[in-house]
Amino acid sequence: MPTDQPLDICVNTQTPLLLFPQAESPDSVPVRPPDSQLLSQLEEGVDYRFSPGGVTRMVYPLLRRLHRDKLLGEAHWVSLNPYAPREVRLEDLTLHNVALPPERLAAYGNVKETIWGTVHGLRQEDGSGNLFWSDDFSEYAYYNRLTAELIHSLDAKYDFDLFYIHDFQQLAIGEMLGTLKPKLFRWHIPFAASDIPESWRPAMTGYLNRYDTVVVSTDRYLAQLKEFGYTGRAVKLYPYLDETEYSVPPPDEVRATVQRFGVEPEDRVALVVARMDPQKAQDRAVRALARLARRHPSLKLLLVGDGSFSSAKTGLGLSKSARWRDALAGLARQLHVEGRVLFSGHVTQRELDACYERCDFTLLPSVREGFGLVVVESWLHRKPTIVSKYAGVAELVQHRQNGLLVDPENTRALADRMEALLTDPEGLGRKLAERALETMRLCTMEAASRAEALLLEEAVSG
């Protein structure tokens, strides 16, 4: 990057990098965490754990990479984290945590779920535009303003070069910051103008147009963003993962790990890695499994994943993941495949690697998906994938070349594609996996850090 000085940057995401257990006093009153802590004095797994979710999995490695390359000076990361210390210092990064009172948290959660569900095509807004006038939206604005004020105070202290705001939960921050400095916004979820109610358009374009640059994940979203009325600089950047975070555990470890989840040595395994959420459409995979159950008696469906930050008790406390898991278990019973649908819950990175290594192929049956980095993970582990045509990553998949595309609403087609991979693993399966390795390189940290560095530099220098 041709800038003379390292950039001082403030990143903002809803989901925090670290989750802290909610400490309680003996009389069950939440204990307020200390104001400031050093991460080096805390123990992972005991005092904190890393958040699940694609956004933090992208942002943190990126910041580390930019630091390593001496492109960053001060780096601060503001996020919503009700039970965390106000500030946590890492080696090259300071985390700032925003706390919301429970009553405001619930109302904020309602709004973000409404936006999220609508943009993912899972719910219909009534068209009256009342969302933006609702009392709940006042709490969404409260959270955004609280965050913007914290960022403003940090800016007064550190004089940042730019602000990098992530995702729809923070949409109003650009307007609220009221700064002349560059503001970048990354929209991580799908962007389809047709899914956004007409009555929302003026407010949303108003918020979006307060950002100098908006980044989306695919070419399709880019075209839609411009059509929607965004007039600033629109950029497409594929989401990415840090390949150095992944490893291949030895066979014994793989066997032992998946056995804990119910996978036996003779089983064929179809793997879905996704949080427990209706949008991830694991139910389609269960239905497809039921279609194949008789012809492939050793086939099992392994569902890896737990709730998101929104579902976690240490996050927003919305309980949708537990409800969805119960629904999936009920569906499996109803279709008589209950012993063949396995739930792993939350897994560590090492366990995730073991699941990928053990599976025969992976599925991404989501009815909407901003991108779908799990497909890239699957490619990294040289596993063939079946990808929903509604996922952003489908833009990179050429049917029968580097993956299999499917309409997740069509469970017969999904079952057919699973069968194709079960019956021809060495031919079709191997071909897809090998070709996908090339595609995977578009979504690696190596490629993305260069693109992100250029993006930041252009945002600052114009």
Added chain:
Amino acid sequence: MTFPPLAFWIPYIYFAVILLVTWAVGRLAGVLLGRGIGQSMPQVSAAAGRLGTVVVWLIGGTFAIQELGVSADVLLLVVFILGVAGVVALREPLQNLGARYFSDIYTPFRLGDTVSVAGYSGKVIEINPITTVLLSEKDTLISVPNSLFVREVVTNTSPQAWREVNVPFSIGSSVNLARFESDLRKSLGKLRLRLDPRFPPVLVTRARSAQSTDLTVTVLIRQPEERDAVTAEVSKRVAELVAQSQLSRR
């Protein structure tokens, strides 16, 4: 060394007591005036409060000085002459400053709008305390004294300009802005039948100082004939919240 008798100290005690009372009355007047005027014009509530405090201090100070045996007449005369001289000498800039101050309330345009005034037209690109700068179609800058916008007919040709109602106001810097905004949105939500539902209120920070934060809330109305009524109602609601926020700080 002998300690002076009590009679010696009495004027000084009166002096101190008067200053103390002046301080208390000044604060009270500031709050009451700010709140009273702010009910109808939140934009000037802070200024009205400050003016009230200054007047009370002027009167109280005069009384206090007299207790020390110093004639306040000369002091008042000097202040008066200096004031008149200042007003005469700075008449033009003061007119512009005043017009700038009140343009927030009365002049229906803002940055980015296209306006015409006294034969000059252009896009408003800067509003400073003395002039408003227009960018003409020929790409030239036109600096128009602010006072002209109060004296002359102003035409705002921006599309839908009639819809926009801007209410500028100030809150103390110690007020929790997030809570204020949340309350303001809830309050303005009660007027949504009179407002364009596609455009929720926008609250913009215009300036910050150690003492206060200057903000503008913008809403869009549905019916042109309701502009006056909606402006008054939004102003009233803002003023009420400003007053509440002063009472319950962070």
